[in-house]
Amino acid sequence: MLDLARRALNVAQLLGASYVDVRVMERTTEGIAVKNGRVDGISHETSSGFNVRVIVDGAxxxxxxxxxxxxxxxxxxxxxxxxxxxxxxVAGQPVYLSPLAPQKGNYRTPVQIDPFSVDLQRKVQLLLDADAAMRSVKGISLTSAMMEYSRERKLFVSSEGSEIEQELFDTGAAIEASAVDPHSNEIQTRSYPNSFGRQAGTAGYEFVEAMNLEQHGARIAEEAVRLLSAPQCPSGFTTIILDGPQVALQVHESCGHPIELDRVLGMEAGFVGKSFLTTDKLNGQYRYGSDLVNISADATIPGGLGTFGWDDEGVPAQHTNIVTNGIFTGYLMSRDTAPLVGMSSNGCVRADNWNRLPMIRMTNVSLEPGTWKLDDLIADTQDGLYLSINKSWSIDDQRLNFQFGVQVAYEIKHGKLGRLFKNATYTGITPQFWRSCDAICGPAEWTVWGTPNCGKGEPMQVMRTGHGAAPARFRNVQVGVGNWS
Incomplete structure (x- = not known):
């Protein structure tokens, strides 16, 4: 691979390129799906190739x-x-890259158990056992369990003298149970540990085993059945506490996407729009959230889906403060966008395959932990709702106005969890919402949640991102009932 990369590099330079990088990549992915007690599918795919990226005459x-x-x-x-x-x-302003010293080295995801080395029957049986636990609950109509794991090997060389090799693993799994009312055909679904894909991290098979999927199967199935007869969530303004996975998605949609500098500058607006966090707000004065809100982008967090050694421009993984004590302080940047705001790249560029241009993508964009314990936070809340696990989302093309639906909502009365509600939604305007945050749970309840299927670009690239989050409380939020019929 190295000889091929060097050959492409030399040829491009001889032809007049002022900058060249070559990325050689092989990605292998396996997936297992179980549905209603039977194996629904087993997949194996390997894709490999290389690309050459150059700057010639400023383009x-x-x-x-x-x-x-x-x-x-x-x-x-x-x-x-x-x-x-x-x-x-036809190019406009010539491309200028922020400075970068030559990078040389190797990085491998820390893995205890290589998922590709685990016997297939053992992995299938883990999912079948979890599926059986869900099907043991009377009233369940549909069950599913899935697992997916990937290994990515890539080499990066550049005309600036960088030579980097990386081997990245990501592993994840999830279970889901649905109940159907035979009279109204209403469907209610519960998922664990997260919805829409799976919970995943840069780790090995030990990550799946630690989820204890079988132990949670009956619980989520029972909740799905209970939701059929639960009352609709009441509408109005109230205090809400979001669980960790929902806070993570809130961070992803209302902070992670609007801080991508290519979106801010209008360079990549076709698929997911632009951003309300325009460059005039990067002046140390714009209040994004309350004083408690600290958000960072960190590609070095152990186990995060956005964790690596170097990005796909050869920039080292690093930590960047995005919101500091509620004040907006930073973007996700590339080597060609950072100079446009007088800064240097903070290593946030990736491509989902060898045949795709690298672009700005989230690393691990996280809400830093606070000091509360969840039980104490609920006890401190006189009246409100506890909302858990995403069901739907909608957000405008500036990432400003949003609505999220959740799978379950629990009433909070006088500091205690009460009735179960279904079809709950909450809405808000991003900075107003984050300014209403008055409590965040501490490190013991802070988890890096994986988003393995974030789409961006035309053609769309699907990237894996991580979001550290703990349960958090927000005041005076509008809640209501969603309609998914």
Missing amino acids: WGFASSARMDQEEAERIARRAVQIARASAI
């Missing part, structure tokens, strides 16, 4: 191929240079 060029030999390396290098020269004819 980017990019080309890629799945054929990895010396002749193809030369052809793809020539193609990338040709594309850059064509782009330069």
Whole structure:
């Protein structure tokens, strides 16, 4: 791989490129799905190839191929240079990269148990056992359990002297149970440990085993059945406490996306819109949240889906303060966007495959922990709702106005959890919502939640991001009933 990368690098330089990087990548993914007590599918996929990215006459060029030999390396290098020269004819401001010293090294995800080495029957049986626990509950109509794990090997070399090799693992799993009312055909679903995909992290098979899926199967199935007869969530303004997974999604949608600098600058607005966090707000004065709200982007957190050694521009993984004591203080940046705001890249560029241009993506964008314990936080709340596990989301193209639906809501009265409600939603305007945050749970209840299926770009790239979060309380929030019929 290294010989191929160096060959492409040399050819592109000889053809006049002022900057070149070459990324060689192989990604292998396996998945197992169980449905209603039977194996629903087992998949295995490997994809490999390389790409060449160049700057010529101040413009980017990019080309890629799945054929990895010396002749193809030369052809793809020539193609990338040709594309850059064509782009330069219509390009606006020339590309300028923030400085970066040559990077050399290796990084491998810390893994206790390689998921690819675990016997397939053992992995299938774990999911079947969890599925059986859900099906043991009377009234359950549909059950599913899934597992997915990937290994990504990549080499990065650049004309600035960087040579980096990485081997990244991500592993995850989830279970889900649905109950159906035979008279109204209403469906209620409960998931564990998270919804929409799975809970995943940069770890090995030990990550799945630690979830104890079988132990939670009956519980979530019972809750799905109870939801059918639960009353609708009342509407109005009240205090809400969000559980950890819901706080993580709130961070992802209302903070993580609007701090991507390419979106802010209008360079990548086709799929998920722009951002209300415009560059004039990066002046140390814009109040994003209450004094308790501290948000960071950190690609070094152990186990986070956004954890790596170097990003796909060869920038080292690092920690960046995004919101500091409620004040907006930073963006996710690339080497070509950071200079536009007088800064240097903070290592937030990734591509989901060898044939895709790297772009700004979230690392582990996290709400830093506070000091509360969840039981104490509930006891301190006289009247409100405890909302758990996402069911739906909607947010405008500026990431400003939002609505989220959750799978379950519990009434809080006089510091105690009470009735179960169904179809709960809450709405808000991002800065007003975060300014209403008056309590965050502490490190003991802080978990890095994985978002393995975040889409961005045209064509869309699906990236894996992480979000550290603990339960948090928000005051005077509008809640209501969602309609998913």
